[in-house]
Amino acid sequence: MAEVMRPEKFDISNDTSSLASPELLHVLAVDDSIVDRKFIERLLKVSSCKVTVVDSATRALQYLGLDGDNSSVGFQDLKINLIMTDYSMPGMTGYELLKKIKESSAFREIPVVIMSSENILPRIDRCLEEGAEDFLLKPVKLADVKRLRDSLMKAEERVFKNIKHKRELEASDIYSQLKRAKI
């Protein structure tokens, strides 16, 4: 009779977490202003994030492989944990980018934060309705990023704990079935 593995021996690995690494949030930042790009990049690095910065919504879509052309980066390899985009950009706005991301089955779960220098209530409402995680007034502060990071880490932890718990339940269920079948 083969030995039935006890549930504890199953390896509940960390790969269910979508974090790029246990501590690092990988952020995709989108802004047409070179000054703001430099600023947000540093802000995020100081906040222990991995950063990719692009200068337009179109480039952001290209990076994500959502621009229609077959991109060489398979989305499974791309572990973006957060997208931060400026609202007013020439060509495609941050709002339009938000919509495209929420329409995508691959990326709709990624939180999208809109940044704007203008405190326009209808604009804020529209973004939040479309599924934006948050709306930040520019210039963005260190405290804003910290708050964002903390709330995302908590959400990740919750998701990870749920998945782990689910796996434990599944594992012990299999164990019980095997035991009953006397394999």
Place this chain on the structure above:
Amino acid sequence: MNTVVAQLQRQFQDYLVSLYQQGFLDNQFTELRKLQDEGTPDFVAEVVSLFFDDCSKLINSMSRSLERPENVDFKQVDSGVHQLKGSSSSVGARRVKNVCISFKECCDVQNREGCLRCLQQVDYEYKMLKTKLQDLFNLEQQIVQAGGAIPQVNIN
């Protein structure tokens, strides 16, 4: 040698505080300085350098748009002002930002003369700030060369 460093640090501190007091800089500049450390000692200088380049570029293009009275592209000017306001806000360039607020108002009512005045003013302000910050960075450099640390300056 200690007193040389202390003197330079004092000079730096006083100069920086005066820039805030005279309205050249606001709190956002403080935020920028917070992001700089020993590993990135040129961060602030690099950001403001990008800002000044941006100013020059935007002022030139807005100037072209405002050139001919019978054919002003106010939409282009408005876009330029918006960008300038945004970037000046991001680096804490308070006076430049304030001119942009007036500039936008002139644009909204399609006041070419007003726009031209604002354009001139914004040009003056950014160049003035550039000179002031250059003096500040020189002081910083002197402190470092004398073996001292750049003081953390608290602005109320």
